[in-house]
Amino acid sequence: MMKNMWIFGRSNKVVIVVFTGVLATELLWQLYKRTRSKIPSKSINEVLFFSEESSNCRMHAVSRTPCDRSNCSVTQLRKLCAYLESAQQNLDVCMYLFSCEDLAAAIAKVFCRGVVVRIIVDGGMAENSACERRIRDFRERGIRVRMKKSEYLMHHKFAIIDRKLILTGSTNWTMQAMHGNWDNVIVSNQLALVKPFIAEFDRMWILLTTGED
Amino acid sequence: MMKNMWIFGRSNKVVIVVFTGVLATELLWQLYKRTRSKIPSKSINEVLFFSEESSNCRMHAVSRTPCDRSNCSVTQLRKLCAYLESAQQNLDVCMYLFSCEDLAAAIAKVFCRGVVVRIIVDGGMAENSACERRIRDFRERGIRVRMKKSEYLMHHKFAIIDRKLILTGSTNWTMQAMHGNWDNVIVSNQLALVKPFIAEFDRMWILLTTGED
Numbered sequence: 001m002m003k004n005m006w007i008f009g010r011s012n013k014v015v016i017v018v019f020t021g022v023l024a025t026e027l028l029w030q031l032y033k034r035t036r037s038k039i040p041s042k043s044i045n046e047v048l049f050f051s052e053e054s055s056n057c058r059m060h061a062v063s064r065t066p067c068d069r070s071n072c073s074v075t076q077l078r079k080l081c082a083y084l085e086s087a088q089q090n091l092d093v094c095m096y097l098f099s100c101e102d103l104a105a106a107i108a109k110v111f112c113r114g115v116v117v118r119i120i121v122d123g124g125m126a127e128n129s130a131c132e133r134r135i136r137d138f139r140e141r142g143i144r145v146r147m148k149k150s151e152y153l154m155h156h157k158f159a160i161i162d163r164k165l166i167l168t169g170s171t172n173w174t175m176q177a178m179h180g181n182w183d184n185v186i187v188s189n190q191l192a193l194v195k196p197f198i199a200e201f202d203r204m205w206i207l208l209t210t211g212e213d
Numbered sequence: 214m215m216k217n218m219w220i221f222g223r224s225n226k227v228v229i230v231v232f233t234g235v236l237a238t239e240l241l242w243q244l245y246k247r248t249r250s251k252i253p254s255k256s257i258n259e260v261l262f263f264s265e266e267s268s269n270c271r272m273h274a275v276s277r278t279p280c281d282r283s284n285c286s287v288t289q290l291r292k293l294c295a296y297l298e299s300a301q302q303n304l305d306v307c308m309y310l311f312s313c314e315d316l317a318a319a320i321a322k323v324f325c326r327g328v329v330v331r332i333i334v335d336g337g338m339a340e341n342s343a344c345e346r347r348i349r350d351f352r353e354r355g356i357r358v359r360m361k362k363s364e365y366l367m368h369h370k371f372a373i374i375d376r377k378l379i380l381t382g383s384t385n386w387t388m389q390a391m392h393g394n395w396d397n398v399i400v401s402n403q404l405a406l407v408k409p410f411i412a413e414f415d416r417m418w419i420l421l422t423t424g425e426d
Contacts, residue, residue: 022235045405152393180365192258
């Protein structure tokens with residue numbers, strides 16, 4: 001009887017030791033994978049669409065009240081603003097056409113909070129009065145803007161938030177793009193997508209040193 | 214001695230049973246996760262950049278010989294063609310400006326192979342002679358093209374390959390975009406990014422039924 005209990009106790013010990021060992025190995029493996037793959041804990045992959053139906057939402061853009069349309073442009077614009085306003089350390093914007101007041105206000109807001117803001121625009125964009133006003137306003141606030149004057153277009157439409165999240169797509173930051181064109185913006189924190197944009201922005205920023213007023 | 218061996222043998226059995234059990238559970242868990250998350254077995258996330266430096270590559274575009282520039286436009290263009298030519302069942306293209314001969318040739322090639330090709334373009338694009346020629350050529354080959362005539366722009370620049378892979382970004386499919394502009398194309402098979410584009414293309418295709426000649 002005593003021997004049986006002893007055997008039973010010993011088996012139990014073995015089970016516990018083995019189980020703890022396997023559990024610890026599994027935890028370490030998961031931890032290693034998390035560190036190794038550098039996958040952000042919360043994955044963000046979202047696509048925002050704008051379409052001609054969005055033009056019907058323009059009328060309630062002032063009140064900022066979203067409607068129940070799947071592509072409501074007011075809802076999409078508010079999402080973009082919220083992403084920009086989520087910046088804590090850095091905000092890099094690289095935009096071909098930039099005249100949208102709401103997005104400019106979001107940038108001004110985070111800049112006032114101490115976020116480091118860098119903006120790259122196309123040189124020819126400044127010929128458009130709405131865009132030119134936006135650039136002048138940024139510079140008057142102390143926000144750094146660099147531009148490219150060339151026969152070719154600085155045609156990117158992307159922003160990087162805290163060097164972790166990319167907003168990019170076909171959409172220029174204009175009222176027509178938000179409230180009429182058929183356009184898209186991808187929002188992603190996939191490192192494989194974010195890292196190349198960071199490298200390209202940094203490369204362009206250095207290259208355009210002479211483009212700063 | 215015999216008893217010790219029996220105990221040892223029994224412990225060994227327990228270890229094997231527990232280990233096999235844990236291993237089987239782990240394998241089932243991994244299998245469940247793979248099915249549940251629907252992550253493609255081979256993840257594709259790539260960003261192709263075009264830049265003003267790419268204009269220097271235009272001269273060797275005819276020979277299709279890539280150079281060692283990091284953003285060589287011939288290399289990038291060849292990559293885009295290869296992605297298009299990888300289509301086995303479906304190829305959906307939604308493009309604001311489309312005049313690039315190489316990309317059009319890649320589409321014609323897969324269409325000849327029996328791939329179902331659908332193309333959506335902007336109505337105003339047909340006013341550009343280079344783009345108009347491309348559309349006419351597609352239609353003469355029997356490729357279905359639908360377009361949107363409106364005061365707003367059909368400004369998307371994306372393609373979906375086999376309803377699994379998305380190519381999208383700021384880049385129009387023109388020679389200037391490939392060989393001069395500062396532009397980008399994202400290539401991804403992330404379901405969270407691909408699925409919304411499939412839904413939007415299908416929605417537009419139905420909506421533009423009347424836009425087909």
